Amino acid sequence: MKSHSDVVVIGGGIIGSSIAYRLASEDSSVTVIERDSIGNHASGYALGLLNPTNETSHIESLNHQSFKMHKEMLDIVQEESGVDAQVLTIPHLELALEESELPELKKEIDRINGFSEFNSTWLEPDEIKKLEPRISDDVYGGVLIDEVIILDSYNLTLAIAQAAEARGVEYVLSEATGIIFEKDRAVGVKVGDEQITCDAVVLALGPWSGASSLWLDIDVPIVPQKGEIVRVKGFDPPLEVHIHGFTLGSSCSVVQKTDGATWLAATVQDGSGFDTTPSSEALESLSQRAMRMVPGLESQQLVLQTACMRPIAPDGDPIIGKVPGKEGTFIATGTGGKGILLAPVIGRALTDLITTGETDVDIAEFGLDRFSTD
Ligand SMILES: Cc1cc2nc3c(=O)[nH]c(=O)nc-3n(C[C@H](O)[C@H](O)[C@H](O)COP(=O)(O)OP(=O)(O)OC[C@H]3O[C@@H](n4cnc5c(N)ncnc54)[C@H](O)[C@@H]3O)c2cc1C
Incomplete structure (x- = not known):
């Protein structure tokens, strides 16, 4: 494992891998910490349906934006990785x-x-x-x-991860056990007995996101x-x-x-x-x-x-954005039954936020702060 990366992403499912891929495309150095293997959970066993038309709530526009991004990205990640995502x-x-x-x-x-x-x-x-x-x-x-579009979600996750690796992303198969903060700024991640320093941390732990509540001292209400x-x-x-x-x-x-x-x-x-x-x-x-x-x-x-x-999440919507009160700490989870579809747009929104501090992807309603009781 490298001793420093610009960004450490915790979780190597489709969400973490899409963020890593996009960050690497913008020349950030990235390490992904995955405690199991790539796509071994929902990202590898989903139906793999990309259909943005079956949702009429306020997530509709993100779904459509992401569908368009899939169409632009699918050939590229398959070519860069050599993995066939079995797109139909x-x-x-x-x-x-x-x-x-x-x-x-x-x-x-x-x-x-x-x-x-x-x-x-x-x-x-x-x-x-x-x-x-x-x-x-x-x-x-x-x-x-x-x-x-219907595809193989395991192959797609693998394709994105391998395309990310081809762009310099390091995957470390180990468990992240905490975030190192200096004052309220994330400066590293604990990985077993080791640690890696960084300028930003992304939490993409899927259904295990609730475990990060302890690291952040903020409730992350994911089940x-x-x-x-x-x-x-x-x-x-x-x-x-x-x-x-x-x-x-x-x-x-x-x-x-x-x-x-x-x-x-x-x-x-x-x-x-x-x-x-x-x-x-x-x-x-x-x-x-x-x-x-x-x-x-x-x-x-x-x-x-x-x-x-x-x-x-309790309201069924994703959680995407900065972690309130913690500098350099970002979260992307709560994607429910739409994470394969939403992965590209989430990758873009988080990359924008990390590299420029803002994004034109409309994620205002999806912050973790909506659950704050203060
Ligand atoms: C039955 C089913 C069908 C679905 N069908 C579709 C579909 O057709 N279309 C669609 O768009 N979506 C679908 N989904 C939803 C989609 O699968 C999920 O929203 C998406 O896979 C979530 O991705 P993720 O990366 O957040 O989570 P995950 O795939 O769960 O990945 C999270 C990763 O984090 C790792 N991790 C956790 N804690 C740590 C730690 N401490 N250190 C290191 N690593 C850690 C885990 O090992 C895991 O690999 C379906 C879901 C299900 C269950």
């Missing part, structure tokens, strides 16, 4: 599985068509059957969006939320549309990825702590929900079931 551009079909969903879903067409990079149309049940005959007959229609995904054998010929719907009390995606498997995603379970054991309940519920949309899944053999954790 496919249509997205939002199914109306209940008649009561029709009015709200039909309104979506105009909203989505308001974004220049997307085209959306309404499909009647017979048109859905023509598009994909394996979709259930028992649907009321659906919103078709011409193209979203893990368990999410499971089931992969079954792919269809031949493959499904060529990302299918999504709300059924049996929750949402579900069915998509055949370039690894050949069909992915059924995902569960949302709060209160499980850091447990990542795949459960029979998740297998049952994902299978039932997916088969409601694509009945032929019943005969597809199970390939793999995975569980990992989303980092969640």
Whole structure:
């Protein structure tokens, strides 16, 4: 490990790696401390869907900005790293599985068509059957969006990390155990028995971000939320549309990825702590929900079931920016189910803040200070 870097990033998931990549592109020297291996948690096991259209809250504009950045960046990081992120551009079909969903879903067409990079149309049940005959007959229609992106989130995280290394970033596989402050300015990070000095520290610990509360003496209110995904054998010929719907009390995606498997995603379970054991309940519920949309899944053999954790803040929004009251200390977490999508824009916002003290990415609402009780 080097004795000094301009910036030390703690956490080598997609968020930490995207920040490191962007900082290195701006000529900062960067060390990433990762206690496990690259992309071994949610960043490596996510569905890998990049769809900025399915969120209407105040995070919508960040989602769209980041989607555009992905499109600009994907070829570059794959080329620089030599890692294939298995990028697939496919249509997205939002199914109306209940008649009561029709009015709200039909309104979506105009909203989505308001974004220049997307085209959306309404499909009647017979048109859905023509598009994909394996979709259930028992649907009321659906919103078709011409193209979203689905990729392999592990490969993408690895591609960004290796592209960052190619630009001089040092990855150290060890645990960060604290930040060294002089007065209230971060000047280094403790790594096992060693330490590295720096001018800025970025906390990108994903669902473990709460552990940094002790280092900062400020509450970082992030908890893990368990999410499971089931992969079954792919269809031949493959499904060529990302299918999504709300059924049996929750949402579900069915998509055949370039690894050949069909992915059924995902569960949302709060209160499980850091447990990542795949459960029979998740297998049952994902299978039932997916088969409601694509009945032929019943005969597809199970390939793999995975569980990992989303980092969640109390209000569900990300935490991005400076740590209040601590100079040279920055945080990026709380990305929930959107961290793969949000990684490029977060990388840019943090790089701007660290290198120039300001950013034109609109992160004003996402500061850690919104949880302050003072
Ligand atoms: C089931 C599921 C499906 C999802 N699907 C999608 C999707 O389709 N699209 C999308 O945009 N998002 C999706 N997400 C969300 C996305 O996966 C996360 O928001 C994102 O991966 C979070 O990235 P991260 O880098 O913050 O966290 P992580 O990937 O958890 O990485 C944090 C890293 O910090 C390291 N770390 C922690 N503490 C320390 C320490 N003290 N020292 C050193 N290292 C440390 C950990 O080892 C870990 O590698 C999904 C999430 C789940 C659970």
